[in-house]
Amino acid sequence: MSTIKTAFRNILSNKGYSALNIAGLAIGIACAGLIFLWVGDEVSYDNFNVKKDKLYQVEVNANFSGNHFTMGSTPRGMGKTIKAEIPGIANTCRVSDEDIKGLFKVGSKSLYASGRYADPALFSMFTLPFVQGNPQNAFTQLRSIVLTEKTARKFFGDDKNAIGKTVRMDNRNGYVVSGILKDIPGNSTLHAEWFISYETLSHDIDMQAGNDLEDHVWNSYGPFTYVELEPK
Numbered sequence: 001m002s003t004i005k006t007a008f009r010n011i012l013s014n015k016g017y018s019a020l021n022i023a024g025l026a027i028g029i030a031c032a033g034l035i036f037l038w039v040g041d042e043v044s045y046d047n048f049n050v051k052k053d054k055l056y057q058v059e060v061n062a063n064f065s066g067n068h069f070t071m072g073s074t075p076r077g078m079g080k081t082i083k084a085e086i087p088g089i090a091n092t093c094r095v096s097d098e099d100i101k102g103l104f105k106v107g108s109k110s111l112y113a114s115g116r117y118a119d120p121a122l123f124s125m126f127t128l129p130f131v132q133g134n135p136q137n138a139f140t141q142l143r144s145i146v147l148t149e150k151t152a153r154k155f156f157g158d159d160k161n162a163i164g165k166t167v168r169m170d171n172r173n174g175y176v177v178s179g180i181l182k183d184i185p186g187n188s189t190l191h192a193e194w195f196i197s198y199e200t201l202s203h204d205i206d207m208q209a210g211n212d213l214e215d216h217v218w219n220s221y222g223p224f225t226y227v228e229l230e231p232k
Helices: 002-013 015-043 078-085 150-157 198-219
Strands: 055-056 060-064 068-069 089-096 099-108 107-119 129-131 144-150 167-169 173-179 196-197 223-229
Touching: 055 078, 068 196, 078 089, 078 223, 089 198, 099 150, 107 150, 107 198, 144 150, 196 198
Parallel strands: 107 196, 144 173
Antiparallel strands: 055 223, 060 068, 089 107, 089 223, 099 107, 099 167, 129 173, 144 196, 167 173
16 A cells, blocks of 8 residues: 555656656557557458468559559459469459449439449359358349348348349449348458449440450450469
8 A cells, every 4th residue: 555655646746757657658558459459450351261371363564665563453364264274273253453333223212332343253262151142143144233231231221032123223234133242341352332243344345345355355454363273
């Protein structure tokens, strides 16, 4: 008790010095806590993916007008060619290289939601569990869309039967809901409220490219390309 009383007397007799030390200690503890939280988030990044140790993103070294760049955007034909010609590749997947913010018409409602175009292999390479629908046939139809649970609630409220419903994107094409995913964790490489088959995007691009299709496939840079390696 006498030690505590002595400590209080010292604090009161040196108020400025004590306040400075206490503030410094509090700031130090707060900073250490934030650093631990940040490190924990970084270490756990993408840990929900069962195959995370086999998944890699392909990057491209490109030369434009004498300037060298390394970038994640790749030609559309790269994934299919890698799988066909390079040993040790179990699967490949294209994912559009940026979030696409679409305006969706759902009944009388108009809602914004951001998402990606992706190949069907996305659902077998990345751990994205379905709560409705089947990942194996989610993209069998060209204009199909897979929503996260949160997005399905935003579009359809508490309706538990979203499969088969149609939403219209950007006042153009209608998309049929073919699956509902569990919400994607925040510490994930992929962030999306919806996924549409990359073949849908390719189809629309190819219709515009016409006779320049092959050139457009290889000389235009669009999707991220992910590969899943075979064991060892």
